[in-house]
Every structure is written in structure tokens, then in C-alpha cells.
Amino acid sequence: MTESKPYKVAIIGGGPAGTACAINLCRLGVKDVLVIESGEYEKFRIGESIPPESRQIFAKLGILDSFLAENHDPCYGSVSYWGDHRRGYNDSIMSPFGHGWHLDRTRFNRFLANEASKAGVEVLIQTKYQYTRQLEDGHFLLTIKNSEGRKTVNAEIVVDASGSKAVFAQEMGSKKIHSQPLICLAARFKAKDGQSPQMQLTHLEAVEYGWWYTAKLPDNSMLVTLYSTKEIIQSEKLNSPDQWLEYLKNTPHTYDLVQSMEIVDNPPKGFPAPSYCLDKCAGKNWLAIGDAASAYDPITSRGITKSLLNAEVSANIVAKRLNNIIPDCQEVHNHIKLSYDRYLEERQYYYGLEKRWKDSIFWQELQIENFQIPLT
Numbered sequence: 142m143t144e145s146k147p148y149k150v151a152i153i154g155g156g157p158a159g160t161a162c163a164i165n166l167c168r169l170g171v172k173d174v175l176v177i178e179s180g181e182y183e184k185f186r187i188g189e190s191i192p193p194e195s196r197q198i199f200a201k202l203g204i205l206d207s208f209l210a211e212n213h214d215p216c217y218g219s220v221s222y223w224g225d226h227r228r229g230y231n232d233s234i235m236s237p238f239g240h241g242w243h244l245d246r247t248r249f250n251r252f253l254a255n256e257a258s259k260a261g262v263e264v265l266i267q268t269k270y271q272y273t274r275q276l277e278d279g280h281f282l283l284t285i286k287n288s289e290g291r292k293t294v295n296a297e298i299v300v301d302a303s304g305s306k307a308v309f310a311q312e313m314g315s316k317k318i319h320s321q322p323l324i325c326l327a328a329r330f331k332a333k334d335g336q337s338p339q340m341q342l343t344h345l346e347a348v349e350y351g352w353w354y355t356a357k358l359p360d361n362s363m364l365v366t367l368y369s370t371k372e373i374i375q376s377e378k379l380n381s382p383d384q385w386l387e388y389l390k391n392t393p394h395t396y397d398l399v400q401s402m403e404i405v406d407n408p409p410k411g412f413p414a415p416s417y418c419l420d421k422c423a424g425k426n427w428l429a430i431g432d433a434a435s436a437y438d439p440i441t442s443r444g445i446t447k448s449l450l451n452a453e454v455s456a457n458i459v460a461k462r463l464n465n466i467i468p469d470c471q472e473v474h475n476h477i478k479l480s481y482d483r484y485l486e487e488r489q490y491y492y493g494l495e496k497r498w499k500d501s502i503f504w505q506e507l508q509i510e511n512f513q514i515p516l517t
């Protein structure tokens with residue numbers, strides 16, 4: 142097996158967390174940074190809303206102007222039927238940062254990878270991380286595979302940014318502590334005349350068995366997503382396309398948005414929407430960030446910004462560790478755990494606002510304070 146040149150830092154996963162961490166490291170003067178990404182930035186990725194505060198994060202990363210030049214769709218806030226049958230607004234006109242965005246996720250991920258390359262990072266695409274061996278000097282020997290075959294990469298520090306797979310952290314023995322995981326069933330709708338929908342807001346509607354989310358996507362379709370628990374989806378047979386559509390028809394405000402359109406994805410596609418945090422997010426010379434370390438309920442629309450913030454904090458810690466200023470990367474664990482605890486409080490607040498269905502299993506479960514299910 143061929144061995145590559147040695148790297149200071151190998152980052153597994155080229156999503157928002159991995160590429161932003163790489164850019165931050167370059168800004169801090171760290172050389173020889175490698176990003177290993179199994180995909181090729183072409184496939185559809187779910188998760189597109191980012192809040193106005195993202196602007197600040199892009200500015201700190203030094204990529205605000207180039208991000209703005211990408212012209213992603215603005216999102217001016219949200220309309221919700223949550224806790225009340227009356228419409229509520231959360232308008233970004235009230236935000237000092239301006240509006241948020243509905244991203245073209247594939248293009249956004251590719252943009253971040255390009256920015257990392259421009260900053261001097263080596264980004265390997267269509268290359269899968271497989272497993273690791275720790276050497277006597279504490280470095281890691283990673284085995285990676287692409288169309289040319291297998292090779293090994295020697296790295297002083299490894300950053301696991303592989304998303305929910307958490308490939309490296311789980312190999313290091315970390316376990317996920319889950320907290321009320323959800324499942325979503327999503328389908329796109331398109332106007333019959335091909336016209337673009339005018340909606341530039343996120344639309345939320347709570348129902349007895351979960352909640353519906355609707356947003357315009359960059360391909361001019363409307364994404365309609367139902368969030369609920371696995372048990373409710375099974376018991377209500379919501380994974381049957383006809384049943385999903387029937388329930389949508391009985392969700393008046395959401396159905397209003399798409400009733401004149403035709404469904405594109407039939408059957409709707411299912412995605413896990415978990416909430417978890419690793420019991421151990423860092424070791425002496427490795428750390429996990431982004432969804433590899435913790436995942437947030439999409440109700441917060443903060444998954445991407447959380448990953449970008451993790452990337453900023455972790456790059457500072459990696460730079461200190463490389464200079465032997467600190468003995469390990471434990472500070473990353475503390476940061477992620479603290480942010481996760483705050484997130485649980487925030488989620489508790491959101492779900493606590495809905496009091497209309499006292500007997501609903503969904504709302505009862507989601508309103509249990511900081512309920513956590515055992516390690517998996």
C-alpha cells in the first residue's frame with residue numbers, strides 16, 4: 142500500500158464542519174491540512190435553512206463576500222402555526238444581521254470545499270476513509286480508498302467531521318447519547334406551469350402527531366416535510382404515500398401552499414432526524430466536530446451553524462495542540478457538550494410552547510425535560 146506525505150491534520154468529511162475547520166486552520170497558519178471526502182458534491186443534500194447570524198460566521202471565516210456572490214435564496218423569516226391556530230411571524234427585519242438563507246445545499250458544500258482549496262488545503266473527493274492504526278509516536282496511520290485503490294495517510298491530529306457516521310470517533314470507542322430522535326418524510330412539489338413559488342419564508346405547522354415544515358428549494362420546488370417519531374409513523378402508517386398525502390390534505394395551512402402543485406417525490410423520502418451527543422468528543426490527538434459529535438433537531442435550523450462554530454473553536458484548539466500548548470483536545474469536548482446542553486434547553490422551550498394536544502404521545506414525549514435514551 143502506498144503511503145502519502147505526512148500531514149499535520151487529516152479531516153475526515155468535507156461537509157460544512159470539515160471544510161470550515163480546514164479553512165480556519167489555514168487562517169491560523171497551519172500547513173499540510175488534508176480533507177478526505179467520500180462524495181463528489183453532486184448529490185441532493187437535505188437541510189437548507191440558515192439563520193441571519195450565519196453572516197457573522199462567514200465574515201469571521203473570511204468568506205462572506207464570496208458567499209454573498211453565490212446568490213443563495215434569501216429567507217426573510219418564518220410563518221408558524223405553533224401553539225396556536227393563529228398565524229405567528231418571526232420576521233428577519235427584526236434581526237440586526239438581516240435575512241437568513243435557503244441554501245442550495247449541494248452548491249454550498251461545493252463552495253466551502255473550493256474555498257478550502259483556495260486557502261491551501263488539499264481536498265480529496267470520492268475518497269473514503271476506512272480505518273486507522275495509531276503509531277508509537279502518537280500519530281495516526283489512516284487507510285483511505287478511492288478509484289485508484291487503497292493508500293495510507295500519516296497525520297499528527299485527526300478531526301472527525303464525517304457527519305452522523307462519526308466513523309473515527311466510534312472507532313475510538315465513543316458512543317452516541319440520543320435524545321428523542323425524530324424521523325422525517327419529505328417530498329418536493331412543483332408548479333404545473335413550471336412557475337417559481339413566491340414564498341421566501343419558512344413555514345411551520347404543528348399537528349397532533351408532529352409538525353410539518355415547508356420551504357422553497359433552489360430548483361423552484363417546495364419541500365414539504367413531516368417530522369414525527371418512528372413509532373407514530375409506523376402506527377399511523379405514514380410511510381404509505383397515500384396516507385402521507387391524506388394527512389397533508391388535513392393540514393390546512395401547509396396544504397394550501399402546495400394544493401395547486403404536483404408532487405415530485407412519490408413516495409416521500411425518509412430521513413433520520415436524530416438528536417445526540419457523543420459521550421467523548423475528543424482524545425489526546427483527535428476530536429469530533431459537527432454532526433459527528435452532536436446533532437440538533439431541525440426545529441432549531443442550527444445544524445449548519447453549529448458545525449461552522451464547532452469548526453472555528455476546534456481549529457484554535459488543534460493549533461494549540463500542534464504547538465504543544467495544551468496536552469490534549471479535551472477543550473473541544475467541553476465546548477460541544479456545553480453547546481449541546483444549551484440546545485436541549487432551546488428545544489425544550491420550542492416544544493413546550495405547544496399545549497393544544499394534552500393527550501398526544503408526540504407532544505408528551507417531546508416535552509419531557511432533557512430526556513435521554515441510553516448509549517448505542
Ligand SMILES: Cc1cc2nc3c(=O)[nH]c(=O)nc-3n(C[C@H](O)[C@H](O)[C@H](O)COP(=O)(O)OP(=O)(O)OC[C@H]3O[C@@H](n4cnc5c(N)ncnc54)[C@H](O)[C@@H]3O)c2cc1C
Nearest residue numbers: 154156157158179188189190269270303304431432444445
Ligand atoms: C432532515 C434534516 C433537515 C435538516 N435541516 C436543516 C436546516 O434546515 N438547517 C440547518 O442548519 N441544518 C439542518 N439539518 C442539519 C444539517 O444538515 C447538519 O447539521 C449539517 O449537514 C452537519 O454538517 P457536518 O459537516 O457536520 O456533517 P455532514 O454535512 O453530514 O458532512 C459529513 C461529510 O462526511 C462525509 N463522509 C462520511 N463518511 C465518510 C468517510 N468514511 N470518508 C470520507 N468522507 C465521509 C460525507 O460524505 C459528508 O460530506 C438538517 C438535518 C436533517 C437530518
